[in-house]
Amino acid sequence: MELRQLQIFVTAAQTLNFTKAAMKLGYTQSNITSQVRQLEEELQVKLFERFGKGLRLTSEGKHFHQSAENILEQCEKAKSELTPDIFQGVLTIGAAETLCVNRLPKILLEYRKKYPRIEIRVQTESCYQLFQLLRTNSVDIALALAGNIQQPDMIVRTLYEEAMTVVISPLHPLAQQQKLEPVDLAAECLILTTEGCGYRPVVLAALEHQQVKPGAIMELSSVGAIKECTACGLGIAILPKIAVHDELLRKKLIELNWLGPPLDVKTQLIYHRDKWLSPAIQAFLELCETMGK
Known part of the structure; x- marks a missing residue:
């Protein structure tokens, strides 16, 4: 063998x-x-x-x-114990789509500068699927956009507090009022990520707290697709601000002032409680926490 x-x-x-x-x-x-x-x-x-x-x-x-x-x-x-000063091997990361585009590249750039001999593999998945990958040891570490994570078998560290924002097309009828109350969604289409997304429950819980049910719901698995459909005027989206930064600058989307309950979402680093942390993983953890401060 x-x-x-x-x-x-x-x-x-x-x-x-x-x-x-x-x-x-x-x-x-x-x-x-x-x-x-x-x-x-x-x-x-x-x-x-x-x-x-x-x-x-x-x-x-x-x-x-x-x-x-x-x-x-x-x-x-x-x-690693025989050659503790040589960082090599494979680091496998699971991450939410938005973080792969907006947070992870800067972290990986610094990591590669310091540890060029480590092979890096990144897998994009929903928050729910990330937990499954961690439990099967298919990824070493995960980065999720979610509310408070309650998983007893996981170690969770918050890196960034993420602002959520309501965005619509400049051509949408609500674009002129510059604000959005939860009750306004009762007559509108809310464009959401599919089940398993970490911040979807935060959005739905805020509406449920206000006893508001959207007039219609459209579900898309891709944040990019959500932004395009919203820009076309198909509905209203509530997304992490880092995900729509460029679209807001180009005025492809406009931001409404959300008057509903706070939407508490964070970028969180997760790994299994029983995971052996190799030097490569420990170095990544330390870099993430340094850059997140």
């Missing part, structure tokens, strides 16, 4: 797709299939089984997955 085989198996177990695992690791799909088959022959168990058109882990595969992750983590830990 080789460490390379364990890495291939763990990646395949995370993606449940040999093609995606091959792309992630830079191998051919046939190589992935061959290495998994050799591992199964050595262990004399079936690790994967076909489920419809996809793959899933067998019960033996699930048990071995945890063991394989532990072995790889211990190997990485041993290497």
Whole structure:
């Protein structure tokens, strides 16, 4: 049994797709299939089984997955203890779309200057999905835009308090009144992110507190799509101000003064309580906190 085989198996177990695992690791799909088959022959168990058109882990595969992750983590830990001053390896980050565009690039720029030998992988997901990725050790650390996060198995650190803003098209009938009360949404279409977005519950809770139900709701998974639909006059959006900064400057969107309850949203850094923090991860944590001050 080789460490390379364990890495291939763990990646395949995370993606449940040999093609995606091959792309992630830079191998051919046939190589992935061959290495998994050799591992199964050595262990004399079936690790994967076909489920419809996809793959899933067998019960033996699930048990071995945890063991394989532990072995790889211990190997990485041993290497870092022998060469503590050499920052190398892979850092995998999960992040909300808005943060990938507006917060993360500056952090990564500084990180790359200090630690050029570390390979960085970034995955964009919803807040809910980020928690799942952290629990399966598919990402090392996550950055989410959300209200107060209550997850007992996670360590959560606030980096930025984020202002939320109400935006509409300059051609929208409400553009002239320059303010928006929650009750105004009773006759309007509210354009929202899909379920799983960290700040969606904050917006809906504020409306529920005022006993207001929007006249209609349009859901889009992309913040970019939300901005375009809002600019076309399809409805009203409530988004982090950092996400609409450029559109406000170009007057593609205009901002209304929100007269409803406070919308408490933060950029938060999250990692699993049981995660072993390699030097690469610790360095990223320290840089995030320094830049967030």
